[in-house]
Amino acid sequence: MEIDVLKKVPVAEQDPQIRATNFDEVNLGYTKDEAVLEASRCLTCKNARCVEGCPVSINIPGFISKLKEGDVEGAYEVISLSSSLPAVCGRVCPQETQCEAKCVRGIKGEAVSIGRLERFVADTAKDMGIKPRLPEGLVKKGKKVAVIGAGPSGLTCAGDLAKLGYDVTIFEALHKAGGVLVYGIPEFRLPKDKVVAKEIENVKSLGVKIVTDAVIGRALTIDDLFEKEGFSAVFIGSGAGLPRFMNIPGEQSLGVFSANEYLTRSNLMGAFSPDSRTPIMRAKKAVIVGGGNVAMDAARTAKRLGAEVHVVYRRSEAELPARAEEVHHAKEEGIIFDLLTNPVEIIADENGWVTGCKCIRMELGEPDASGRRSPVPVEGSEFIIECDAVIMSLGTSPNPLIKTTTAGLETNKRGGIIVNESEMTTRDGVFAGGDAVTGAATVILAMGAGKSAAKGIDEYLSKN
């Protein structure tokens, strides 16, 4: 195969017209030949800047070098030293702003496709039955650590602690482990059985126990975990919280959903399937409010459930917070972007069902404190988008449950748990990371925090 070294080896994707009607994965992944070819584009820099761009510091040139030799098992071992969820990260990390943004290849052409290579290695290792292993001769520490939440930060923290010899139990509030990986990110971006469940099995194979249906803060408090259950340290990875709404008239109408509700029904409860016993609204025409990754997921889900979909966002395309790839995929699938547009009212019929979303045009004004040009309404430009569903994707505010039931746990003014450089909270022995600390962010940043917390917990327990 001949390639242009300045460009990434392209990856096969499902045809947009076809995929907009199913929930199968969009990106089909590299074949082995394609992966080895793409790996050959890596310059194996001595001072590899890509590693600096990775929140969990994967030895990227290290695993790619193994791949160049066709040694998938070796490549997997290198990745496993740093990441517990490579098949997930290879799919959902914003590589273009992290590792790939620092790639030297990117100066004159396209960066090495590190994400696709990571995914290839993780998927192939899984197909070959390779599992992560505990280090040889590992000495058990004889100490128990509790992890709250089986999402990206919790799974990472738990996996790293198990590899250090701790006895780890994850407490998950929902009936299924995975956190945002199962309730938030749709099947077509991140297959649940094929990828997420397998990664969780891998974490369990390190000896991590997962207790589902356990709401910490209610069924057990953090004090109970220390005093009654015998844990020596606790990591809080409880994730983001309640969805925000706009507080505009008509927002309580039938057909207005938070993206969290809509996606949880579709993903966690499987409501996208006609056989599901959990209902979901199959809209004819849906307006998605917001421009982040969650908005893109909601938009593409609504599309697959049969709707004409409009994404309404108050700034312009350049400011869309979603990954460029998600926006690109959404457009390919026929999703309409109504930019510089903001809802002002939701209109409903006499029975309360949504019939339209009244919007106003916006223009970009002077840069605000953050340096972004803030959108201002254009007077008299109101218009109505007819629709039967409006899905609000405006971010979340932190869940108050653990904070209100744990004395001495301080939060910042946005409700995020305050932590120090070792990820320890204001409560001795209690650590935290992920969205519970930062507010809504990415899977990989949560994993980075989980990793750093595992290190912090190990240092703490080594001293105490």
Next chain:
Amino acid sequence: MFEIVSKTKLADKVWRMDVVAPLVAGKAMPGQFLIIRVDKDGERIPLTVCDFDREKGIVTIVFQTVGAETERMSRVEVGECFADVVGPLGRPSDLCDLPIEELKKKKILFIAGGVGTAPVYNQLQWLHENGVDVDCIQGARTKDLLILEDEMRAVTSNLYFATDDGSYGIHGNVCVALQQLWDEGKHYDHCVVIGPVIMMKFACQLTKKLGIHTIISMNTIMVDGTGMCGACRLLVGGEVKFACVDGPEFDGHEVDFDQAMQRSRLYKTQEGELMLRLTEGDTHSGNCGVCS
């Protein structure tokens, strides 16, 4: 696993079950709820807690079969298990936070309607154990639908019944009963109303007129029930609140009941179709359109 250790039919379509769920029973307080999934493909069903036994790790639930999932739930037998029982969820009743001496000084009335009797029983029992005497009106359409009568009597010294058809107790709904008690000189300064939304709405209109501070409990549409999805939102005092973490109890004079009733209809069509699929099986293809 969450084994069913006892099961009783209390009235037409109303069931009581004792379920092994140690995490829930260990911490449950009056006013809280739990979520059940019947089997691995089940929907998450929120239900209030009727009773709990901390030592045995058992919770008691009372539910009415209103759709396919509760119908499925009623078909689970003693010795079988639910896939999931999670809780306790929501905030405990505010009454549990008050000093007992203060509670004893209050003149408290409970109003229970239909299966709302179950969560009321839990609160009455707690108050009874703490030596707090309260009154209660228990309402139903007709005598046969009154549930837990013996249990309620055991924990309430002044228990009044009200039936719409006059088949038992006061002839009329709970509002008629309250007005009658009030006219007889029974005055209250705190009221807790739990039952169908329409009943809570009218009871609150009356208690507002009578100047009685009133608390209600909302059983809204929910998915996760832990403060993540926002499906359970309602307007309280003009502000968006979430029943799962801010409630389920709210100031009854601040709740927008009309909107809450409207929101409860959101999935009615789909729920109806699921019920038909369950009860009529393959004979219901969904193609004729008659039911849509």
